[in-house]
Amino acid sequence: MSEKILRSIVCPGCSCLCDDIDIRVSGGSVLQINNVCSWGIGRFVGGKKFAQKKERKRPEGHYISDKKERIAVSVDEACAKAAHIIEKSKRIFIYGLCQCGNRAQARIYEMGKRLNATFIPSEGPLLTLFLKQSVQNGFSLCTLEEVRNRADVVVFWGANPIHSCPRLVSRYAIFARGRFTERGEEDRKAFIVDLQPTELTKLCNEVILKDGNDLALLKAIRKLLKGEKPDNYGTVKPRHARKLAEALNEGLYIAFFCGRGPFYGEEGETFLRELIELVKFLNREKNCVLLPLATDFNTVGFYHVILRNADVDFLKNSVMHDVRSWEPRTGDVIIGLGSDFVWFLSDEQKRAMKEKEVRIVSISSYETLTHVNSSVALSCAMAGIEVEDLCFRLDSIPVKLSAIMEPVFPADWEILEKLDALL
């Protein structure tokens, strides 16, 4: 079989959506992938996220589980059973939404709204708080290319890109050379604000928050920038805070990458509001941007589905931030789209799910814990590997994913269309 090289393919590994992946294929199999990181290779060759050498099992068909038996059925039969379960339920929850293409996101959003479902995005805290603030206050965004070309100060706040988007630092944030950053890292100052030293501390100036009090540090920086003396630096070493404030003061183009870290505490929302205020303050004299550092490859896509529908009340009425705050009740049904939510549940929730006989409808490309334990398992093709789709990079740029292999199963949006027609 003849070999060919597919060039500049987009990698659906993380929200960086690297578009420089070259793949050598022969027939239906991948022989070599250049420029892909360890996250991306897992997606292309079916490996596990942090251990790509371990195979990630794909399902062999669609299944209906009845008591102890798992029966293989056709996609239509599985959809009919799923529709029956959803119709009989009292409360509907939709979990995931961040690891699938934009077409599936738009379809499930419409379906969920009509059925009065509660959405639990897998990147809930980051997604919902950023969305809420962008509606209420608004903040400055820019493209990653702009960061590469112009940013001379980069701050990773509560984020470790080496784990969430491995190639972000080499492609855009620190090492890449751009129009006004011709010497790469030498033209930039990079800071990392985190609870503990991470892999990046070797390459950045570190600011360690021993107690996770991000808010105290933000307030101290605001005061330092105004030329006042802060009363409280929190648990941060004052010289570290002063160094960060000095860099923000001197920088001409500042980029903040904010991860999930600060949003797990109760003060998450206040922190983000304060950070946006800091960005606005810095924007009076220079350029300053804030980018949410999403991990899942299409987190920002769901954010755009909500914005496109101008659904401001959606967050208030239909979104649960964290799956751990869900209390299983009799008559509940969970629709899992492209994610393994059982993995994230507490033992108590898992016990309650069993006791209350909560039913699961799983739509997944992998044989996950959720897929195996579901009442209906609908197996779908992988967006960006087996089917084309659209998704959004972490800086909100839409990127088209291409198909490089023949799919065995229908796309997730096709399954949702079938399911929607039955409801």
Add this chain to the structure above:
Amino acid sequence: MEVPKLEDVIEFLPRTNCQKCGMTCAEFAEFLISGDLSPSDCPVLHEPEWAGYIEALEEILAPLKERASTGMVINADLCNGCGICVSVCEYNTANSESGRLGKGPQWEEKVAIRVVDGVLVLADESLCTRTTQAADKCTKCKDHCPTNAIDYL
């Protein structure tokens, strides 16, 4: 792959500093790690009472066989393919246009190192600037690796 440490190697040498090989045991261990000498070059280890030590040392030094001529050892288990080393590499910076802009090198581009299948590989070690430097050899890739997957021996 575990890179052998000097103290692990010395432990399997006679540690008598007899100078039969022309040096001390610590110096001999350094030459073993640099690859200039092999365990069988120690005359004492050939004596019957030291039987098995040469084989043990060869086992310890086995990972070094994967070392490139530039001395580079890549620990594939630690590498996450972030590509920082590729973008800071002196040869790549000077010769890869896409690499300068942060993108990975294109398929045909001649580069010293590149990321293949999620792991760093030596694409062409003869291009590494270390091969042309007499002293103060470049260690940019090692110095910038966030996961300490690169070492020079």
